[in-house]
Amino acid sequence: MRIITISLILLLTGSGGLYAQKPPFNGMTQNIGYDKMIPPLGIEVTYNKTVHILFPSRIKYVDLGSAYLIAGKADATENVLRVKAAIENFSGETNFSVVCENGNFYTFNARYAQEPELLSIEIADLLRQQGIKDKPNQISVGLADLGHNSPTLIDLIMRTIYRNNDRKIRHLGYMAFGVQTTIKGLYVNDGLLYIHVQIRNTTNIPFTIDFTRFKVSDKKLVKQTATQEKVIIPLRAFNEEIEIGGKSTVRTVFALPKFTLPDDKVLLFDLIEKDGGRHQSVRIESSDLLLAKTISKLKTN
Structure with missing residues (x-):
């Protein structure tokens, strides 16, 4: 029985790794390639300080990946999002997404840091600093109030x-x-x-x-x-x-x-x-x- 267990582990971890052997979906499906993924931007957050993100247009929608984060529009503004950690020293990563009035969709991965490298972030500048010309982290989405208009x-x-x-x-x-x-x-x-x-x-x-x-x-x-x-x-x-x-x-x-x-x-x-x-x-x-x-x-x- 022990030999069978070892063989099973080798089968799952060898030649492609553990993740290559995930069970398939039921029915007819097609894998999503990495070229279809919107690469997220990396953001560091902390408990005792607030990170402010300045977007190019008004914020219409925010979704947080977990209870590790709290976020909301800064008072008296429409295009500034404040983000901070809800608990101290959470492990691993979580994520959040933002949709702006101009239809741009942004996605972020967030991790905890005692002292975040950036506390005030202007999205356009951040994209330029990272050499992102085609803005692969954002995509235009449809908004209900605009109907079929882009x-x-x-x-x-x-x-x-x-x-x-x-x-x-x-x-x-x-x-x-x-x-x-x-x-x-x-x-x-x-x-x-x-x-x-x-x-x-x-x-x-x-x-x-x-x-x-x-x-x-x-x-x-x-x-x-x-x-x-x-x-x-x-x-x-x-x-x-x-x-x-x-x-x-x-x-x-x-x-x-x-x-x-x-x-x-x-x-x-x-x-x-x-x-x-x-x-x-x-x-x-x-x-x-x-x-x-x-x-x-x-x-x-």
Whole structure:
């Protein structure tokens, strides 16, 4: 019996090793090759200090591999994740994954260290330092609020519109109290409307935004009611700022979902000042939407 046991061990550990002899799955299956794997990034965590990871866009989802870790978005931020060990000196490794608003999926392996080498990590810099050009640790995923639209493409379109900074429209704007709001361009792609907005503060007093709002309202000059207004919530916003300093200008690109705008309706872009009265409101009519440029004519490289 002892000889049989030894022979079995040699059979499992020899010629390919123990792991090569794992029992097969039931039914028809195909092995996943390492070329299909997303290599994780290595992160060290500890109990008495917090590791902060800065992502390129808002965090939509976080999954922790075990109870050894605790994590959450840093207070008053949307793209900074704080991670630390839940218990001291845990052994081995665990993992966690993050999905960002731009559709990028990131995966990490985490291990305990008394003194982590890095406490503040900027993902883009980390990838560059490791010589990762094709970013194999991330992949674009679909997000429920975008339907069939690619979050990576939406992000690319908004960045391109912002970078080009073209003035395609010259008659849509609003100015009051030394603040000027201008619609610089309207673009459409795959059912989504992209609006390029510029806000210029010509005063010395900072303009702090309480909230922005897109809403479809009646053209008629009557008191608006809840049934006469439809709020359009942007899917994404690129370079959205809370405060426009004195004598400064800020530009933002919004991506809006598909909606209809009959001739008797208008789209209003409202900009409400926090603790102030310098509110802005730009009126966009259905005829203006016909001026929207198709993204096929926009260079996105």
